[in-house]
Amino acid sequence: MKAKERILCVLKYIFLAFCVCIAIFPIVWVILSSFKTNAEILANGVSLPANFSLTGYKDALTISPILNYFGNSVIITACSTFCNVLFLAMAGYVFARCSFRGKNILYFILSLAMVIPMTALLHPVYSVIQKLGLYDTKTGLILVYTALNMPMSLLILRGSFLSIPKSLEEAAYMDGAGFVRTFFQIMIPCAKGGLTSAAVLAFLNSWNEFTFALVLTSGQSARTLPLSLSYFTAQFSFNYTALFAAVTIAVVPSIVVFAVFQEQVVSSLTSGSVKE
Amino acid sequence: MKKRWIVLAMTGVMGLSLLAGCGQAKENNTASKEKTGTDGVITINYPTFQCGVNTAAPVVAQLIEEFNNEYEGKYQIKLEEVPGDANYVDKIKVQLGTGDLPPVVYGGGYNLLDLALAKDLVVDLTDTVNEDAEWKELYSEASLTTNSRDGKIYASSVEGSVVGYFYNKELFAQAGIEAPAKTWDEFFEQCDKLKAAGITPLAMDTAESAWVTQLWMGAMVATSGDAGLEFMQTMNPSDYSMPEMIAAAEKVQKMLQEYTTLDAIGGKYENAANNFLSEQAAMIANGPWMIGDFSDESKTTADFADKVGSAIYPDGFVYDAPIQGYFVTKQDDPKLEEAAIEMVKFFTAAHAQQLGLEMQGMVPASEAVEITDEAKEKYPLLVDFMDQASEATVRSDNMQATMYSNLLDVISQELPRLYSGELDAQGFGDALSTAAAKNQ
């Protein structure tokens, strides 16, 4: 018994270590490459850089307006994530709890959005945004990103509202709370797990989104981080060092935010849950 | 209670409308700036991919500064960076669809002129050019072919595309080769000699558009006789199954299989360039823009530039054609069109071409433009190559510039199959012909 348990335990840790290795490998590779010369990057996959020079970072900052784009990304991603989660929490709650005519059909139609290919949407969305006068504005991108993450958030949030027992709301109504108050003060705190998952996904999608950012912006006022990568390769010239430096600049803060955010999630999840 | 929620909602709505308002205001500002500025200055909005690490970036930046100084108070160019060649092409295509192109478009090798012409959005420059002797002088026969349609001039070139190949003199010496090959038979003999000396003869690629590989293929077709040369000089050809093409494909198959690095298959231009720059391959077909890389210490060793020699292709062939130039698009405001024409003239004048030559070693489009002493000092290899090119007897544009755009993908997808033998040369040619037919 005990021996078998021990072996399983060891295997489990080896498996986890393996997973961590394959997960960490890309980011380590990127960071190391940001210190190598172009020749080194293209010559050998896993060598250590000869000198740890910061030329890559200097180049990244001079070749592209990366800090400017970083600021834009922060604003656009934060706004769109907030709006997205708020709107879809509201909608998800209604789908989970209320019944009205055409509910299932409406839900089905809204979740259809998930399978529509982005490339096909590009042209039409561009026309729509232009007609609304939102071309090359942060608002335009915020609007599009809020919508792009809609199906995913809807799925997650509706699911998480469905799994909260009705007894909570019934108790709230007994106490005389209205629909809105119940929603904001009771349901939202209970659905924190789902809310955070949806927020994390929306954040990551918006942070890394490239195609719409390219088409819907032209100047420096609304451009986002992923666009900065295009500065580093052209048809006949390339600067991989600067490229990977830019990738590092883009990624490291979001990993930090993610790690910190996850802490909050866990602490809220494992405290004060539903007690039957 | 309810009140609190209403307050929240109202704040939310106000916040959103503020944002929207800001967006509107900004948009209105840029829109009004597009037409006429606050003090009567006409602003030309110029998006371009010649920014970032693109070779032409510093040249364009300087030309903009000079133009803005010369036309101060009258015209102003506002640069918009669209990094990444493909991104620029996509953007122009999207704008073609909605009909709001920027006043000046430079495709630089991507055939945007025909697309814009199909929508009748290009301004006819024939009269303007003919009335201006200086400008007219810069148009060679080849330039007129590239930039005109139906006898009407639509575009003006600034850069020429003169392409041969580079070789590593040291590696050649190691294999006992003295000079670049004069015939194709000699060329393949040299490849064998290099191989025997343990050196990989060629740096090639298949990804993206297989630029390096298709240079060899095109050179073989062009020198295979009149039919081949005619093919290379035709715009948008549709028959890739002709015998000359098949013969070239067969030779390319051999080159991929025996004379190049393993990572050429699936390799991008960067891989090919790196193989040459790190002395793993002895030859690379490419244009003079690569010369700058030979002295770039982040890409190669310090003394590499001294080891490089340039050559034209066997049978006296060199790629020599002006790159399709800047064109002006139809705008609502006739004054803006005027300004745009001035800009195109400025950006393709002799001075601009010389600037490109001196700053970045970019070959001028017109032969009328002299190669200055400054350029000769800075780029001896370029001068040497141009001398050789002037001796060439056969010339044409490269295949990538003349083929239908959907063929670029097909080439990169089918070359690996040619290499593995899944496709034979005939099959390869047929695949290209089928794809070309889709454009009918």
Add this chain to the structure above:
Amino acid sequence: MKVLKANKMWIPVFLLPAVMLFLVIYAVPLGMVFGTSLFDYRLNAQEMTFIGFQNYARLLKDPDFFKALSNTVIWILIQCIVHVALGTVIALILYKKPKGWKFVRTAYMVPNIISNAAIAMIFLNIFNPQFGVINSFLKAIGLESLTHNWLMDGRTAFASVTMIWVLFAGYTTTLVLAQALSIDESVLEAAKVDGATPFQMDIYVVLPLLKKIIGTTMVMAATYMLQMFDLIYITTNGGPGKTTTNLPLLLYGVYKGENNYGYANTIGVVIVIIGVVVMTIINKVLRVNEEDY
């Protein structure tokens, strides 16, 4: 009574933002996509001419389409099964909070945070036949005969490309883990008291409670494969031949190469149809839409 009336008033208000967004960004554009697929709509033509279902007829005769279709479906299957299973297994190990679980949780998510362009370049390097990690490793342990041009050899291309995304199940793990952690302690206690081993607990108690979220991740996996584009584009661009082409890549090729928007949108319509079918199947099988209580 009073409560029900209040509900009715708020329903449209709560739904309004989401529905508005949907209409503006999805419904209208989708309508345009459906509509234009019935036209001969190209970039280099002045007019759009109505051609009915000709684009669809052309699609059904196109061998490239069937190859892309089968690749897409196979990838959806692999992703829904392998990828989701991997993520779930890791989540099941982590929710018991073994040592260092927080670190593993964050680390495993990292690849999903890096932009796909960078991931693609990394794997181009790993699979490089000349100096890539895999071939170098094989040579080092004496198995040089096994070296391949992983991404460009018709036999290994498909599998190699799949490796790029199948192993990074960070999203799945995050979602399933979040749900697993919020399972009430008392339920797990009760099971332990009944004498269940950890393994039995996982399979018979925890997994059923996670069915819904696993269904969600399956839908996510399927739609991810239906949209998968940049990772393939940067590494193999669908090659060699059409071995690694999927429907989005095909769409993009038509869009860019032929400038034939009508035909490209036809492919788009097919993608939407497949997506609807897949989503319906997954929802039905896992009964994702029903309530827990």
